[in-house]
């Protein structure tokens with residue numbers, strides 16, 4: 001019969017004893033954590049190799065990305081003032097600190113930082129998932145096991161992946177213009193940001209996709225903004241009411257602002 005405990009053979013016992021004696025005699029490390037090559041790794045890489053370090057990386061990169069989505073939304077509010085204001089604002093971003101710094105230099109540095117934060121966020125999420133799977137190879141069998149995890153926390157991976165695919169579309173649409181003129185008339189001119197936005201959202205399936213993606217972004221942000229405090233170790237129950245208010249308020253502001261843009265174009269409030 002298979003299963004249950006197999007009787008230990010004398011050969012097995014002998015080889016096990018030999019292994020123990022050998023490792024004791026040579027004083028080799030018992031686990032991989034004490035390998036000498038690990039000691040040479042830079043401090044930050046060493047921290048990042050642990051689950052706690054990855055959670056820190058998720059939280060810090062998450063804060064940077066939250067800052068970006070908030071300021072991006074606030075900047076886009078300029079479209080309510082008309083084409084001149086929004087296009088001027090986009091031109092202003094490209095000339096940040098000019099003539100102190102060359103034209104576009106500061107914007108490219110900010111873009112580099114943003115990209116680094118995005119890559120770090122995605123890598124930490126992916127490697128934490130791998131670590132969790134290795135720690136628990138058998139999936140939960142009953143939905144009751146999920147009692148402590150709410151909908152947002154269980155779907156972070158999926159909401160994150162959909163927001164990421166939205167971002168790919170978004171860049172092809174409004175930054176590179178590759179899909180901006182598909183199904184519509186007109187020419188994509190990089191500097192005419194206002195006209196590009198209106199042209200894009202005039203297509204209702206695109207507007208609907210933006211609304212859906214931003215609702216998912218809201219769910220993702222809401223849980224991320226709540227759990228980053230936990231990841232950074234600031235999870236005293238006395239602050240829970242503040243954490244709740246901050247996470248809910250922040251995600252609502254970003255989502256309401258962002259979904260107002262496609263709605264305003266569809267409703268004819270923002271038009272060319």
Ligand code: HEM
Nearest residue numbers: 069072076090111167174175193197210217258259261262
């Ligand atoms: C309906 C909401 C949104 C609108 C109207 C909007 C609008 C725009 C526009 C017009 C640009 C091009 C700017 C330029 O070329 O000067 C842009 C770029 C960008 N957007 Fe959005 N955006 C929205 C939501 C988002 C969200 C939710 C994210 C992130 C998840 C995002 C991430 C980006 C990024 C990374 C860029 C490239 C920035 C750069 O190249 O400097 N956007 N957006």
